[in-house]
Amino acid sequence: MVDDSDNAALRDLRAALPDEVLLTDPDSTGRFSHDEAEWAPYGKPLAVVRARGTDDVVAAVRVCAEHRVPVVPRGAGTGLSGGANAVDGCVLISLEGMNEILEINPREQLAVVQPGVVNDDLRAACREHGAWYPPDPASSPWSTIGGNVSTNAGGVCCVKYGVTRDYVLGLEAVVGDGEVVRLGRRTAKGVAGYDLCGLFVGSEGTLGIVTEVTVKLLPGLRAPERTVVGYFDSLVAAGEAVAAVAASGVVPSALELLDQHCLRAVDDWKNMGLSAEANVLLLGRSDTPGQAGEQEVDTLVRCFDEAGATWSARSTDEQEADALFSARRLAYPALERLGPLLTEDVCVPRALVPDMLARIEAAAQRHDTQIANIAHAGDGNLHPLIITPPGDDDARLRAQRAFDDIVADAIELGGTVTGEHGVGLLKRKGLHAELSPKVIGMHHDIKNALDPTGIFNPGKVFGDPS
Amino acid sequence: MVDDSDNAALRDLRAALPDEVLLTDPDSTGRFSHDEAEWAPYGKPLAVVRARGTDDVVAAVRVCAEHRVPVVPRGAGTGLSGGANAVDGCVLISLEGMNEILEINPREQLAVVQPGVVNDDLRAACREHGAWYPPDPASSPWSTIGGNVSTNAGGVCCVKYGVTRDYVLGLEAVVGDGEVVRLGRRTAKGVAGYDLCGLFVGSEGTLGIVTEVTVKLLPGLRAPERTVVGYFDSLVAAGEAVAAVAASGVVPSALELLDQHCLRAVDDWKNMGLSAEANVLLLGRSDTPGQAGEQEVDTLVRCFDEAGATWSARSTDEQEADALFSARRLAYPALERLGPLLTEDVCVPRALVPDMLARIEAAAQRHDTQIANIAHAGDGNLHPLIITPPGDDDARLRAQRAFDDIVADAIELGGTVTGEHGVGLLKRKGLHAELSPKVIGMHHDIKNALDPTGIFNPGKVFGDPS
Numbered sequence: 031m032v033d034d035s036d037n038a039a040l041r042d043l044r045a046a047l048p049d050e051v052l053l054t055d056p057d058s059t060g061r062f063s064h065d066e067a068e069w070a071p072y073g074k075p076l077a078v079v080r081a082r083g084t085d086d087v088v089a090a091v092r093v094c095a096e097h098r099v100p101v102v103p104r105g106a107g108t109g110l111s112g113g114a115n116a117v118d119g120c121v122l123i124s125l126e127g128m129n130e131i132l133e134i135n136p137r138e139q140l141a142v143v144q145p146g147v148v149n150d151d152l153r154a155a156c157r158e159h160g161a162w163y164p165p166d167p168a169s170s171p172w173s174t175i176g177g178n179v180s181t182n183a184g185g186v187c188c189v190k191y192g193v194t195r196d197y198v199l200g201l202e203a204v205v206g207d208g209e210v211v212r213l214g215r216r217t218a219k220g221v222a223g224y225d226l227c228g229l230f231v232g233s234e235g236t237l238g239i240v241t242e243v244t245v246k247l248l249p250g251l252r253a254p255e256r257t258v259v260g261y262f263d264s265l266v267a268a269g270e271a272v273a274a275v276a277a278s279g280v281v282p283s284a285l286e287l288l289d290q291h292c293l294r295a296v297d298d299w300k301n302m303g304l305s306a307e308a309n310v311l312l313l314g315r316s317d318t319p320g321q322a323g324e325q326e327v328d329t330l331v332r333c334f335d336e337a338g339a340t341w342s343a344r345s346t347d348e349q350e351a352d353a354l355f356s357a358r359r360l361a362y363p364a365l366e367r368l369g370p371l372l373t374e375d376v377c378v379p380r381a382l383v384p385d386m387l388a389r390i391e392a393a394a395q396r397h398d399t400q401i402a403n404i405a406h407a408g409d410g411n412l413h414p415l416i417i418t419p420p421g422d423d424d425a426r427l428r429a430q431r432a433f434d435d436i437v438a439d440a441i442e443l444g445g446t447v448t449g450e451h452g453v454g455l456l457k458r459k460g461l462h463a464e465l466s467p468k469v470i471g472m473h474h475d476i477k478n479a480l481d482p483t484g485i486f487n488p489g490k491v492f493g494d495p496s
Numbered sequence: 497m498v499d500d501s502d503n504a505a506l507r508d509l510r511a512a513l514p515d516e517v518l519l520t521d522p523d524s525t526g527r528f529s530h531d532e533a534e535w536a537p538y539g540k541p542l543a544v545v546r547a548r549g550t551d552d553v554v555a556a557v558r559v560c561a562e563h564r565v566p567v568v569p570r571g572a573g574t575g576l577s578g579g580a581n582a583v584d585g586c587v588l589i590s591l592e593g594m595n596e597i598l599e600i601n602p603r604e605q606l607a608v609v610q611p612g613v614v615n616d617d618l619r620a621a622c623r624e625h626g627a628w629y630p631p632d633p634a635s636s637p638w639s640t641i642g643g644n645v646s647t648n649a650g651g652v653c654c655v656k657y658g659v660t661r662d663y664v665l666g667l668e669a670v671v672g673d674g675e676v677v678r679l680g681r682r683t684a685k686g687v688a689g690y691d692l693c694g695l696f697v698g699s700e701g702t703l704g705i706v707t708e709v710t711v712k713l714l715p716g717l718r719a720p721e722r723t724v725v726g727y728f729d730s731l732v733a734a735g736e737a738v739a740a741v742a743a744s745g746v747v748p749s750a751l752e753l754l755d756q757h758c759l760r761a762v763d764d765w766k767n768m769g770l771s772a773e774a775n776v777l778l779l780g781r782s783d784t785p786g787q788a789g790e791q792e793v794d795t796l797v798r799c800f801d802e803a804g805a806t807w808s809a810r811s812t813d814e815q816e817a818d819a820l821f822s823a824r825r826l827a828y829p830a831l832e833r834l835g836p837l838l839t840e841d842v843c844v845p846r847a848l849v850p851d852m853l854a855r856i857e858a859a860a861q862r863h864d865t866q867i868a869n870i871a872h873a874g875d876g877n878l879h880p881l882i883i884t885p886p887g888d889d890d891a892r893l894r895a896q897r898a899f900d901d902i903v904a905d906a907i908e909l910g911g912t913v914t915g916e917h918g919v920g921l922l923k924r925k926g927l928h929a930e931l932s933p934k935v936i937g938m939h940h941d942i943k944n945a946l947d948p949t950g951i952f953n954p955g956k957v958f959g960d961p962s
Contacts, residue, residue, distance in 0.1 A: 137743050138845050160745065182687045193685060195694075196662065209934050217843040218875035219659060220912040221648045221698045222919060222930050223958060224939055228661075228694040232687045249745035277603050279626065279715035320786040377683040379604050409684035446686040453688060464688050468675050472946060473690055479945035480938060492689060 039097035043077055043121070046089040053078040062104060062124055063116040068370040070112025070455040075102075078122045084202065084210060084241040087123060091239065092208035094121050094485050101485050103235040105146060105177030108169040110373045111454025113181065113234040113490055123239055125176050132242070136161045139247045140199055140216060145176025145240050152245075161247040164191040167450070168359050175243050182232030184450030186358070189408035190283045190317075193450065195231040197246045203230060205238035205480065216244060229476075234452050235487035237480050255283055255315040256327045257351035260334035260342040261308035265289055265391060265403060268310040269384030271337035272407040275314065276380035280329045284315035285408025286358050291417070292402050295364035296357045304357060308340070312407065313354055361404050365415055372416040372429050375457070376440035377449030380410045389439040390414045397432040399425065411449035437463065458495035465492075505563035509543055509587070512555040519544040528570060528590055529582040534836040536578025536921040541568075544588045550668065550676060550707040553589060557705065558674035560587050560951050567951050569701040571612060571643030574635040576839045577920025579647065579700040579956055589705055591642050598708070602627045605713045606665055606682060611642025611706050618711075627713040630657040633916070634825050642706050648698030650916030652824070655874035656749045656783075659916065661697040663712045669696060671704035671946065682710060695942075700918050701953035703946050721749055721781040722793045723817035726800035726808040727774030731755055731857060731869060734776040735850030737803035738873040741780070742846035746795045750781035751874025752824050757883070758868050761830035762823045770823060774806070778873065779820055827870050831881055838882040838895050841923070842906035843915030846876045855905040856880045863898040865891065877915035903929065924961035931958075 043052055053059050054077045064072040076099065079090045094101045100120035107114055116122055129146035136159050143152055149170040156163045166185035167173055173183070179201065184193045200214030214220075214227030230237055262268040268287055275285060288296075293305040304311065312334060316326040327344050334342040345351040365371055378386045387403065390412070394401040405412040416432055418425040437447050437460040447453070447460030462470060473492040478484070509518055519525050520543045530538040542565060545556045560567045566586035573580055582588055595612035602625050609618055615636040622629045632651035633639055639649070645667065650659045666680025680686075680693030696703055728734040734753055741751060754762075759771040770777065778800060782792040793810050800808040811817040831837055844852045853869065856878070860867040871878040882898055884891040903913050903926040913919070913926030928936060939958040944950070 136745065137739075137847050139742075182691075184685050188685065195691065205938070206934075211932060211935050211938070213935065215912055217845060217877075217911055217915065219650055219654065219843050219872075219877050219915040221914050221916055222912045222923075222927050223935070224699055224942060225648075225661065225691075225694050225697065226935065226938060226942075228691050231691065233690055249747060273603075276605075279602065281715060319788050322785050377685050379683060381603050406685075411683075411685050445683055446681055446688045448687050449683065449685040450687055457688075461688050466677060468672075469677050469679065469689070469692065472671070472677070472692060475945035476690060476692075476942060479941035 037076065039093055039099045040076060042093040042097070043090065046093055047079060047086060051080050051082060051086055053080065059122070062107070062122045065104070065107045065109035065112060065114040067110050067112040067373065067454060067456055069372050070115055072112070072115035073118030073120070075116040075122045076119050078124055080124045080127050082127055084204065087204045087239050087241050088208045088210060090121055090123055091204050095207040095483050098483055098485065100488050101239065102487050103180070103239045105174030106148070106172050108173040109177060109181060109454060110375070110451045111448070111456045113452050113454035115455060117488060126174065128241065131155050134159045134161065136247065136249060138216065139249055140244055141247055142242065142244050143175050144242060145174060145179070147175050149173050149175060149178060156247055157251060160251060161249055162252050163197065163245055163247055165194045165197055168362060175245070176240050179231050179240055179243055180234050181452035182450070184406060184411065186284045186286060186406065189285055189406060190281050195228060198227060198231050198243060199246050200227055200244035201230060201240050202242035203238040203240050207483070214244065232452065234454065234491050236477055236491055238486055253317045253319050255317045256323060257345040257354070258314040258327055258330040258334065258342065259345055259354060260312040260314070260339040262310040262312060262339055265310055265387040266384045267338040268312050269387040271312055271334045271339065272383045273381050274333035274337050275330060275408065278329050278333055280326045282314045282326070282330060282408055283317040284313065286313045287311070287403065287405040287407040288358060288361055289403040291400065292361040292365065292404055295368060295402070296360050299364045299367060300360060302353065302357055311354070313358065358404070365402050365417060368417050369420050370418055372418070372433050373451070374412070374414040374433060374436055375448045375451040376436060376445055377409065377411040378440055378443045378445035382443045383407060383410055386412060386440065386443055386445070390436055393432045393435045393439070396435070397428040399428045399432045401432065410445070453491045455490060458491065458493060461492060462495060503542065505559055505565045506542060508559040508563070509556065512559055513545060513552060517546050517548060517552055519546065525588070528573070528588045531570070531573045531575035531578060531580040533576050533578040533839065533920060533922055535838050536581055538578070538581035539584030539586070541582040541588045542585050544590055546590045546593050548593055550670065553670045553705050553707050554674045554676060556587055556589055557670050561673040561949050564949055564951065566954050567705065568953050569646070569705045571640035572614070572638050574639040575643060575647060575920060576841070576917045577914070577922045579918050579920035581921060583954060592640065594707065597621050600625045600627065602713065602715060604682065605715055606710055607713055608708065608710050609641050610708060611640060611645070613641050615639050615641060615644060622713055623717060626717060627715055628718050629663065629711055629713055631660045631663055634828060641709050641711070645697050645706055645709055646700050647918035648916070650872065650877065652750045652752060652872065655751055655872060656747050661694060664693060664697050664709060665712050666693055666710035667696060667706050668708035669704040669706050673949070680710065698918065700920065700957050702943055702957055704952055719783040719785050721783045722789060723811040723820070724780040724793055724796040724800065724808065725811055725820060726778040726780070726805040728776040728778060728805055731776055731853040732850045733804040734778050735853040737778055737800045737805065738849045739847045740799035740803050741796060741874065744795050744799055746792045748780045748792070748796060748874055749783040750779065752779045753777070753869065753871040753873040754824060754827055755869040757866065758827040758831065758870055761834060761868070762826050765830045765833060766826060768819070768823055777820070779824065824870070831868050831883060835884050835886050838884070838899050839917070840878070840880040840899060840902055841914045841917040842902060842911055843875065843877040844906055844909045844911030848909045849873060849876055852878060852906065852909055852911070856902055859898045859901045862901070863894040865894045865898050867898065876911070919957040921956060924957065924959060927958060928961060
């Protein structure tokens with residue numbers, strides 16, 4: 031327990047917010063102090079504000095601005111880059127409790143939600159209204175729309191339907207010294223001024239706290255999907271299949287890759303018998319209706335075969351297909367059971383997926399480290415997961431070297447250090463390698479302009495990584 | 497001719513750029529001084545730079561930054577808000593000559609172009625590579641990609657396929673004192689830092705000069721469209737049909753409205769015989785293949801009929817359908833023949849299109865002025881065009897009052913002052929009514945942060961409108 035008498039900010043927070051909203055006991059604040067990026071450092075918060083509404087956020091930000099106390103927002107804490115990690119002495123603002131769906135409007139193709147609404151909950155509610163919110167990060171059963179907006183989250187269907195930013199029409203945010211602003215719009219189109227709404231999406235809490243989100247919906251229920259399964263002997267062969275799909279002009283509604291490490295980890299946990307079948311599993315889907323969809327499926331099978339699939343087929347069993355996709359979703363938690371994961375999120379041009387996969391294998395060998403691969407392969411977004419035995423410091427050093435090499439390789443191939451997870455703390459060095467000093471400077475200029483007291487999630491994203 | 501000896505900036509420009517690039521004679525600079533917003537004021541430029549490449553832009557911006565001379569970029573000058581209009585003493589940078597298509601890459605679904613490439617030229621070149629660049633502003637035969645990016649231009653198919661920003665992956669820009677930066681990416685996804693690329697799209701030249709654009713393409717050729725034609729007695733009835741389409745869940749690939757003023761103007765010019773048939777024409781299209789597309793067409797016809805169409809039918813004659821869409825494209829120039837047009841660009845929620853059309857008719861009556869309506873009705877984007885007889889000052893005053901009323905009505909209905917044309921000079925007052933003072937302040941903060949010398953298109957968009 032922090033002693034109030036020593037801390038004017040805490041005294042003012044207590045005056046502004048009721049006890050049930052403000053947590054200061056380290057036993058209760060601890061679980062809010064970090065996200066799921068196991069390698070990212072985190073500090074000790076001064077307090078946690080469990081906001082019930084925008085007013086609580088305003089009250090907290092006012093106090094923090096006055097006392098120059100860092101403010102770190104967080105949703106469900108499922109991030110993988112340390113973006114929501116506590117800075118020493120900060121006030122963490124948890125938005126989990128602000129979880130109301132305020133409006134679902136199929137006619138205007140939009141929904142208005144509080145930031146703490148869980149992604150799957152929004153998607154389920156939209157279905158009941160005959161509408162679809164596409165962005166589907168693997169964390170969708172737990173992650174919140176606010177967190178998705180903060181990181182501009184991607185997901186499985188994004189290869190065809192785009193990422194979170196493509197679905198954010200407008201938002202409410204608490205900025206500056208605690209002013210509430212509305213950015214963006216409710217109309218289908220609008221060009222009134224700078225795209226400040228889009229600027230806030232993916233800004234990882236460094237510009238203010240998002241307290242309401244207006245998302246775009248697609249009308250109608252999602253069309254049923256056909257699934258194509260491919261088994262491959264090698265990562266590179268599976269990568270060739272991905273490049274072939276890109277060259278074919280088919281845009282699948284999913285194209286996911288799981289390597290032997292993932293398959294084995296899922297088997298060890300859930301006993302699905304996947305690893306006996308394949309070294310590398312590629313899962314393609316098409317949701318295009320009618321004959322056109324049939325042709326897409328045929329093309330996917332052909333691309334898989336021509337790239338050297340040891341087996342490939344259209345799945346005729348919907349349950350089996352769904353089980354394979356839940357294996358995809360389970361791969362990350364299954365691997366987490368083996369030891370701390372250092373998670374990459376590089377994204378490269380589609381044609382260079384085989385090349386990048388070969389480089390990842392080479393990095394694993396070179397640094398004598400185990401790297402599992404999950405990938406949204408269809409958009410070139412690879413998640414090499416570097417696994418270290420718990421407590422092995424030398425393995426951690428080797429893992430870090432492999433991580434850095436993979437980032438350098440991705441940039442060399444014209445790719446990016448982060449396709450969908452965000453920079454947070456883990457990828458700051460990569461960001462500085464990817465962007466020119468002038469562009470990093472533009473980030474600081476915008477940050478200083480919109481957050482003159484420097485309280486919003488300081489040090490994250492483009493902060494000094496050294 | 498400006499006298500060099502009096503002007504240090506001009507002297508330095510002459511030293512930095514060859515004669516064929518730098519125009520200073522008012523006879524030759526005049527045609528560059530304004531866009532097609534007939535009501536927007538424009539000043540006298542110091543010079544025009546006809547840039548041949550990024551280096552010319554850098555050279556010009558360096559001189560301008562040093563001497564604090566305003567820089568105004570322009571493409572083809574087809575803008576409708578005065579965004580490209582000369583500020584007194586400015587250097588206009590014309591990017592028309594930078595019209596090379598640098599890369600069309602169907603596999604990575606992208607193209608790289610110089611800003612002066614004409615929209616239709618890019619679309620034609622993509623077709624040859626079996627790919628599609630969707631954004632199709634009515635100005636597509638003349639307007640440039642750079643101008644489209646600056647205004648975040650919309651178009652006819654945007655109701656289904658989105659606007660320019662949705663297709664800009666990356667860009668090169670000259671910023672600050674003449675530094676060249678690359679923003680955005682070439683990969684399918686990427687969240688490395690702030691979305692500075694998206695911030696530049698629609699910023700109307702106020703943050704820097706865009707010198708290269710990487711756009712996203714859709715794979716394959718565009719599917720053939722089916723056309724549904726509806727005739728209506730009244731604007732409001734046509735608006736009801738638009739609202740019914742939105743409620744039906746069908747997303748048409750076009751839904752365009754032309755009123756009697758437009759039809760008559762096109763007839764007077766091109767003798768197409770449209771105005772004898774209908775008071776208001778609604779044109780819907782579906783490009784969904786197969787049976788699903790047939791159903792969409794049936795739904796459109798039903799929506800038209802239930803809203804009270806005097807006649808409606810699926811067009812069985814492709815040539816006839818194309819002729820109707822070229823009437824849509826000709827409407828603006830046809831109306832321009834009648835007198836100076838004051839062009840609105842309001843966008844309202846889809847369900848409120850009938851309400852907004854009724855308010856536009858009321859404004860026309862109230863202010864005794866003639867208002868023609870063209871609309872991208874499917875996304876609620878209406879273009880009331882206020883026509884004034886040349887030289888009638890009182891009519892101009894009444895037109896301005898009608899313009900202001902329509903803007904106020906759109907904002908009252910939860911809409912925006914500009915759906916796709918940009919703010920430029922004409923809609924600055926509307927912008928200040930639409931956005932809160934704090935949000936306007938954030939615009940100034942960002943502008944000051946990224947353009948500390950204040951040279952880039954000063955006074956436009958959020959400048960003081962009084």
